[in-house]
Amino acid sequence: MAASQVAERVQELHLDDNGRGPGSESPERVRNLNIVFIGHVDAGKSTLCGHLLYLTGNLDERTLEKYEKEAKSKGRESWKFAWALDLTEQERSKGKTTDYGVASFRTATKHITIIDAPGHKAYVPAMISGTGQADVAILVISARKGEFEAGFERGGQTREHAMLAKTAGVRQLIVVINKMDEPTVQWSEERFREICDKLAPFLKQIGYRPQEVSWVPVSGFTGENLREPVHPSTCAWYKGGSLLQVLDALKLPPRPLDMPVRMTVVDRFRDMGVCILGRVEAGTIRSGDRLLLMPPRLVVHVTSITMDAEEVPLAEPGDNVKLLVKGVEEDDIHSGQVLCAENDPVEATTTFDGQVMLVEHKSILTAGYRCIAHIQAAAVEVVFERLLAEVDRRTNQIVKKHPKFVRPGSTFIARLSVAQPVCVTAFKEFAPLGRFMLRDEGTTIGAGVVLRIPSQRAKSETNAVVYPDTNKTGADGP
């Protein structure tokens, strides 16, 4: 699905009133929380999303019956909830999500936008775009015998997705152990614990602190423990809240309202004029504002702002919005660009120093190596110009200067250059524009944070290599 179809999808789902009418000004308005569903193929992400929409009144009986009939006619009856998000023919006939789907619902305290990311390996770039917009990730694990194991082993998407979520800066993780109803599981505490015990050390290793992770057993298919806590006659040992209760209790991430505007561009299309889809990372955008599109440095006039198919007067950090704009042509706009405050734009660069964690790579890596860097929604070719230092990940101290090569598993600092200018900032100055992921031949090989932009060295008055805040790397670093 092109991201331009997102708005149509949201409308098709008969969404509830989202409380964002013209009078709903900050700070009283209900705050939005973006949640991405990630996990191995067939873990049950789409089913879970569809069932949550149903239980929150955003998927009516009639539509569900329609999906059920259509699914049955294709021999895929059990897929009826998944069809609420898997809307393309290709997705339905294959039973696989190929691009991320978006919908939203309300809980007692929050407006929640859900992003259903595809699980299949081939669709990781779409998953990266989806995750880049999220505040919270729900890592869906199938408890079914053999399925957890297949997803968690090397090459499975459980590890890769969790790592990508961490690198994309998603601080809160909810691990949903799904398919608890399945005959090989039957709400077994032993199976639940076995999965938690295997996953927890891995999550810690990639940087999630135990207090950032919640664990919830559910059945996306029967709906147990989604809205109401699971009945003790089905599961006597689980004493925590239902998935919606856990979501309701989450703290909202801080919103940098007072910073200059930064909105990452995810897509563009034409609909009564030129439209830009993206996520506000900092500042407040009001209709009537003039912004600067970087890197091309074009002035953009915002004529209206739409969120969840409803016009709103302003957009704040964390909001995924559609801007109707004047002053630019559709062809001027590309994913990965950043809309900025006109008097304080982010600069574009083709060179930056980054601290990289090389996770999976078939051999050693040397200067001159090329791969694809995902920087916000942009995918650009990147070259490792120079290896500057190898770093001990735990202490963040340099262990070797100017290494000739680095091995898989190592953390190092390198000077990187990209084919086209990109908008990045040092991670410690503004984290949302300071992260990147590296992929080669369809595999995620590493992740990194921007340490500095060499041309800006004079400003920082130092020639020394600058590191991310050591205290922060455990939580925010790659």
Ligand SMILES: Nc1nc2c(ncn2[C@@H]2O[C@H](COP(=O)(O)OP(=O)(O)OP(=O)(O)O)[C@@H](O)[C@H]2O)c(=O)[nH]1
């Ligand atoms: N028994 C049982 N089956 C489930 C549950 N959740 C999902 N399934 C089944 O698992 C299969 C895959 O479900 P999907 O929701 O399409 O999985 P997905 O993770 O979205 O898959 P991709 O979109 O391909 O990544 C379908 O046959 C579902 O009916 C569950 O809680 N219990």
